[in-house]
Amino acid sequence: xxxxxxxxxxxxxxxxxxxxxxxxxxxxxxxxxxxxxxxxxxxxxxxxxxxxxxxxxxxxxxxxxxxxxxxxxxxxxxxxxxxxxxxxxxxxxxxxxxxxxxxxxxxxxxxx
Amino acid sequence: xxxxxxxxxxxxxxxxxxxxxxxxxxxxxxxxxxxxxxxxxxxxxxxxxxxxxxxxxxxxxxxxxxxxxxxxxxxxxxxxxxxxxxxxxxxxxxxxxxxxxxxxxxxxxxxx
Numbered sequence: 601x602x603x604x605x606x607x608x609x610x611x612x613x614x615x616x617x618x619x620x621x622x623x624x625x626x627x628x629x630x631x632x633x634x635x636x637x638x639x640x641x642x643x644x645x646x647x648x649x650x651x652x653x654x655x656x657x658x659x660x661x662x663x664x665x666x667x668x669x670x671x672x673x674x675x676x677x678x679x680x681x682x683x684x685x686x687x688x689x690x691x692x693x694x695x696x697x698x699x700x701x702x703x704x705x706x707x708x709x710x711x712x
Numbered sequence: 713x714x715x716x717x718x719x720x721x722x723x724x725x726x727x728x729x730x731x732x733x734x735x736x737x738x739x740x741x742x743x744x745x746x747x748x749x750x751x752x753x754x755x756x757x758x759x760x761x762x763x764x765x766x767x768x769x770x771x772x773x774x775x776x777x778x779x780x781x782x783x784x785x786x787x788x789x790x791x792x793x794x795x796x797x798x799x800x801x802x803x804x805x806x807x808x809x810x811x812x813x814x815x816x817x818x819x820x821x822x823x824x
Contacts, residue, residue: 633811643756643801643814656811691755700746701812703755 604704606692612710618680621707624673625694633693633701634667634677643691649675682711714739716804718815726823731792733818735802736784742804745778745785746812750799759800760787792822 605624613619625632633648647657652669660667664683669675679686689708695701715738725731735745743764748756762769762776762785769776773792778785789796799819803812 631810642816645811645813648811700758700761703748703757705755 606704616681621677623692629694635691714813716815731789733787737804748801
């Protein structure tokens with residue numbers, strides 16, 4: 601298995617632009633998590649899905665952030681409009697109910 | 713919600729010495745406690761985990777202990793090596809399939 605796949609690996613954009621991050625979980629995993637990592641705040645959960653349904657989005661910072669999981673093999677995290685304070689590494693992770701959470705390689709987002 | 717505190721934030725040891733990282737948690741419903749290692753620029757990777765029905769677990773040079781009454785758990789690394797240098801995160805969750813609440817991380821430096 602290729603593991604959790606994320607794209608792009610790096611994204612540089614200007615303030616106000618829309619950003620879309622993508623994630624493909626490990627096949628057979630029915631939980632998918634989006635985390636954000638910054639030096640100041642550490643690893644923060646943004647949202648997670650079970651069987652493609654959002655379970656907890658209380659970590660989504662504000663309405664500029666949205667996430668979808670249209671099927672079991674794909675999820676997106678969208679920021680519109682982006683702001684410099686959104687600069688961070690965004691990780692996607694997946695798991696089954698009784699297994700380890702496996703992290704993807706992350707997307708390093710820089711908003712200028 | 714769950715609050716996970718991790719100490720120390722930085723730790724420097726000489727090669728061959730032991731390193732101990734401690735975490736406390738607030739939610740008595742938590743019963744799954746993984747530890748992740750994150751090397752610079754890489755994804756967090758699970759190194760060991762423990763569930764609440766076990767007090768201690770060991771894997772070669774790494775061990776984790778759990779005290780559910782006191783709500784704290786610790787990571788012990790013996791005979792440290794330079795390649796152990798990384799940031800270590802503890803986490804707590806009601807189950808391995810649920811979102812993880814991470815500590816802020818401990819930056820471990822092992823000097824030759």
